[in-house]
Amino acid sequence: MVERVVVREVAALSGRALPLLRSWQAEQPECGVARALLVLQTSGGMSDEALKVELVAAFEAAQAAGAREASVVYGIFLYTHRQYPLAAEHLLAHFAQWPGDEAAALMLGAFSACTGPGYRQRGDALVEEQYALAGPESWPWAGWMAWTRVEQGRTEDAHQLAEHTLGLYPRSGVAAHARAHAEHEQGAGTAAIAFLDGWLAGDPQEPCSSGT
CATH class of the missing domain: 1.25.40 (Serine Threonine Protein Phosphatase 5, Tetratricopeptide repeat)
Structure with a gap:
């Protein structure tokens, strides 16, 4: 489709x-x-x-x-x-x-953009619910779950989810950014930046005829 x-x-x-x-x-x-x-x-x-x-x-x-x-x-x-x-x-x-x-x-992103109380928490809960429904083999939802964990400050969970997502689909930008952020928070420093730079360098720029 x-x-x-x-x-x-x-x-x-x-x-x-x-x-x-x-x-x-x-x-x-x-x-x-x-x-x-x-x-x-x-x-x-x-x-x-x-x-x-x-x-x-x-x-x-x-x-x-x-x-x-x-x-x-x-x-x-x-x-x-x-x-x-x-x-x-x-x-x-x-x-x-x-x-x-x-x-x-x-x-x-609408949830994190809201200034009212409780919206971010409701957005986090929604992502958790949808990821559970989609299942761990859904790389888009796994990536969004990884980013949610980054925003929650749960770096170990974020890194694990990001690695899982990249194992399913190495070109997931959300997961790549989640991994880099988690590693930076864990003290990886330049290694995290090098990883993200490498990911960006490999970003495909041409349309493809089929997807994943």
């Missing part, structure tokens, strides 16, 4: 994610999720008005595809408009209906 391939490249922080998103959107202009995910990756250079125009069109297209697709796009609308508490609440409801949704997980 094209969505799964592209979403996993985005989840991996891959250099070929954006070219793949552009290609997917060009080949399937009627796909609301493709259009919205491209906006999610490029929203930093867009005005609020341009965001609204693109995402309203994406939402209309997604509604024709189904409730799950419309929910993903609506979440992207809230996230890119910096409505982080609303986005976080929406994600909780979304995952209750569509557990393990990797496209929706690309907005997990």
Whole structure:
């Protein structure tokens, strides 16, 4: 499935994610999720008005595809408009209906972006729940779990999860960053930086025809 391939490249922080998103959107202009995910990756250079125009069109297209697709796009609308508490609440409801949704997980940063009490803890609990549901063989969720442990200051757990993730998929950028952060906190210093530099140097930049 094209969505799964592209979403996993985005989840991996891959250099070929954006070219793949552009290609997917060009080949399937009627796909609301493709259009919205491209906006999610490029929203930093867009005005609020341009965001609204693109995402309203994406939402209309997604509604024709189904409730799950419309929910993903609506979440992207809230996230890119910096409505982080609303986005976080929406994600909780979304995952209750569509557990393990990797496209929706690309907005997990909404929880840490909230200033209100309890949001970070609710986000952590959500990641733990979704990782348990997805299972240890899901490298995207394993990577997000590793990063959650980094943010919690649980460096040993973070390092173990990062190593597990990289064993499943060596190009997981989230896991690579989690490992580097954990090793830095453990006193690895230059070795942690060298590892991350090596990972970045090997980052693929060209679109691929198939995914993991």
